[in-house]
Amino acid sequence: MDPWQPSSWRDRPALQLPAYPDAQSLAAAERRLAALPSLIFPGEISQLRQRLAAVGRGEAFLLQGGDCAESFDELGEQPVESTFRVILQMAVVLTYAAACPVVKVGRIAGQFAKPRSSDTETAGGITLPSYRGDIVNGSEFSAAARQPDPARLLTAYSHSAATLNLLRALAQGGFADLHEVHRWTADFVRSSPQGERFEELADRITQSLAFMQACGFDAARAPQLHAVEFYTSHEALHLHYEQALTRLDAREQRWYGGSAHLLWLGERTRAVEGAHVEYLRGVRNPVGVKLGPTARPDDVLRLLEILDPLQEPGRIVLIARMGSDKVAQALPPLLRAVRDAGRAPVWCCDPMHGNTVTSSNGYKTRDFERILQEVRGFFAAHAQEGTYPGGLHFEMTGQDVTECRGGAQAVSDATLGERYRSACDPRLNGSQSLELAFLIADVLKAARRAPR
Ligand code: PEP
Numbered sequence: 001m002d003p004w005q006p007s008s009w010r011d012r013p014a015l016q017l018p019a020y021p022d023a024q025s026l027a028a029a030e031r032r033l034a035a036l037p038s039l040i041f042p043g044e045i046s047q048l049r050q051r052l053a054a055v056g057r058g059e060a061f062l063l064q065g066g067d068c069a070e071s072f073d074e075l076g077e078q079p080v081e082s083t084f085r086v087i088l089q090m091a092v093v094l095t096y097a098a099a100c101p102v103v104k105v106g107r108i109a110g111q112f113a114k115p116r117s118s119d120t121e122t123a124g125g126i127t128l129p130s131y132r133g134d135i136v137n138g139s140e141f142s143a144a145a146r147q148p149d150p151a152r153l154l155t156a157y158s159h160s161a162a163t164l165n166l167l168r169a170l171a172q173g174g175f176a177d178l179h180e181v182h183r184w185t186a187d188f189v190r191s192s193p194q195g196e197r198f199e200e201l202a203d204r205i206t207q208s209l210a211f212m213q214a215c216g217f218d219a220a221r222a223p224q225l226h227a228v229e230f231y232t233s234h235e236a237l238h239l240h241y242e243q244a245l246t247r248l249d250a251r252e253q254r255w256y257g258g259s260a261h262l263l264w265l266g267e268r269t270r271a272v273e274g275a276h277v278e279y280l281r282g283v284r285n286p287v288g289v290k291l292g293p294t295a296r297p298d299d300v301l302r303l304l305e306i307l308d309p310l311q312e313p314g315r316i317v318l319i320a321r322m323g324s325d326k327v328a329q330a331l332p333p334l335l336r337a338v339r340d341a342g343r344a345p346v347w348c349c350d351p352m353h354g355n356t357v358t359s360s361n362g363y364k365t366r367d368f369e370r371i372l373q374e375v376r377g378f379f380a381a382h383a384q385e386g387t388y389p390g391g392l393h394f395e396m397t398g399q400d401v402t403e404c405r406g407g408a409q410a411v412s413d414a415t416l417g418e419r420y421r422s423a424c425d426p427r428l429n430g431s432q433s434l435e436l437a438f439l440i441a442d443v444l445k446a447a448r449r450a451p452r
């Protein structure tokens with residue numbers, strides 16, 4: 001294979017990148033970024049690789065979730081804290097049911113760039129560049145907002161740094177202590193059936209901790225009870241940004257992407273000869289690859305050869321996003337091809353992106369039932385092929401939004417408009433996320449008992 005440089009992607013066809021009007025100010029922003037400290041450090045990335053290697057061996061489970069796109073306007077602690085606490089809750093539900101460690105990865109602290117199906121958007125007879133995420137331009141439909149602005153690269157860095165700082169505090173500073181499990185439920189969820197079910201679970205956990213303490217187990221000396229490992233991820237779409245944050249580890253003499261722990265390739269940017277694959281093959285981070293229903297076994301194997309020639313445990317997460325009606329057909333051939341090639345990547349299910357529909361009143365939405373159905377289909381396909389269903393990937397928030405239909409709250413077309421806040425894809429709210437975790441916990445428990 002050709003030698004790799006952080007910039008070698010520039011010789012390849014690059015889809016989904018913005019057309020900046022002023023090359024000089026883009027270059028200046030890139031230089032500024034390159035001089036700033038890395039957000040993530042190699043040791044943390046290696047640790048995530050070890051955790052994902054355990055998932056690949058069937059000894060742990062991956063839970064990845066967060067916004068479709070983060071926004072610069074969401075300032076303050078509330079959005080981050082609420083999403084963090086729901087991921088903790090979901091992880092506890094899954095850990096408890098399946099008696100299996102859960103690796104927690106947020107779509108957070110850097111998820112600012114969006115692929116779009118069209119370069120332009122037309123409204124009221126006016127055509128403007130599409131919104132490509134806050135790292136590129138503004139979502140407002142005006143010529144000024146839609147102009148790609150390189151200064152946004154630096155804002156994305158600052159926003160990511162602030163979010164990461166808060167996440168590290170939440171993960172390490174006492175909030176995530178298992179003794180605090182009762183505090184994780186948001187007020188709007190507390191009185192719901194899921195909230196009550198979670199409180200029962202929290203009671204059982206608290207009793208178990210008290211029991212262990214009474215038996216002489218010293219909780220004060222068990223760091224696992226007082227803090228969690230929480231990792232960040234985003235789609236490595238904006239390659240100017242990713243390149244500027246790529247760092248050489250002096251000790252290992254290897255390159256690391258410094259913008260997040262895990263970086264993924266989107267369904268639209270995984271072309272074997274494309275710029276995004278070229279960039280990701282050279283960094284040591286775990287790499288996710290979204291796979292839609294048109295992915296062919298040969299393409300997947302080729303991608304694996306390029307991204308993971310040495311078959312290193314914990315390097316690859318294949319994220320299937322087939323759609324609830326296609327998963328049973330489309331997934332098994334991929335599982336077979338990868339298995340027969342002797343590979344055991346982490347297989348993760350994104351039940352969101354193949355299930356997006358438009359409501360009767362024009363909202364982009366997703367149905368709770370179809371999300372659940374795709375998850376079940378994913379588990380069934382793995383049971384059929386004797387492979388391990390290693391994880392789940394959700395677009396979700398801890399906030400009380402009304403963006404996906406269904407769930408116990410029964411969000412409907414009529415209520416979607418009440419609190420629809422996403423500038424991009426619809427997210428599960430805190431209550432729907434927890435409800436889904438309870439429903440999936442039983443499936444996971446059964447899957448982990450099945451012989452492989
Ligand atoms: C996403 O995860 O937000 C996304 C755009 O996904 P995909 O590449 O699978 O369409």
Ligand code: CO
Pocket residue numbers: 068069353395424425
């Ligand atoms: Co999305």
